[in-house]
Amino acid sequence: MHLVQILLPLADNARRRFDGKTYGRVRTELSERFGGITSFTRAPADGMWREGGHTAHDDIVVFEVMAREIDHAWWERYRAELERRFDQETIVVRAIRVEML
Numbered sequence: 001m002h003l004v005q006i007l008l009p010l011a012d013n014a015r016r017r018f019d020g021k022t023y024g025r026v027r028t029e030l031s032e033r034f035g036g037i038t039s040f041t042r043a044p045a046d047g048m049w050r051e052g053g054h055t056a057h058d059d060i061v062v063f064e065v066m067a068r069e070i071d072h073a074w075w076e077r078y079r080a081e082l083e084r085r086f087d088q089e090t091i092v093v094r095a096i097r098v099e100m101l
Contacts, residue, residue, distance in 0.1 A: 001100055002067050004075070006030075006082070007092040010059040018086065026063060026082070034065040070095050 008026070011017045023041065031037045040062040079093045 001098045002070055002095045003098045004065050004067055004070070004093065004095045006058045006063045007068060008063065008082070009086055009088060009091075010061060012087050023061070024083065029078075030065050032041075034067055036065070038064045066098070068094075 006026070009018070009021070023039070027037055027039060030051045069083055075095075079091055082093075083089070
């Protein structure tokens with residue numbers, strides 16, 4: 001099994017917050033494809049990184065799904081679609097191998 005995490009920003013680069021429908025669409029798409037989803041939306045995480053000599057910052061929410069196999073082509077297309085929807089240069093999508101206990 002794999003745990004796939006998607007880190008989504010709360011606001012665009014002009015600091016306009018995304019509405020609930022934007023996240024609801026992602027939630028629906030992923031739950032229909034993977035049979036369930038966990039979303040951490042109540043306490044946004046604080047993302048910070050160095051970029052070109054300055055420090056960038058984002059408040060993010062995390063969506064997680066479990067998948068038996070990773071369809072890399074599908075995830076590459078979906079990540080590109082999320083980058084377009086959320087007007088982001090890069091959205092982090094990462095997979096972690098999980099051992100079910």
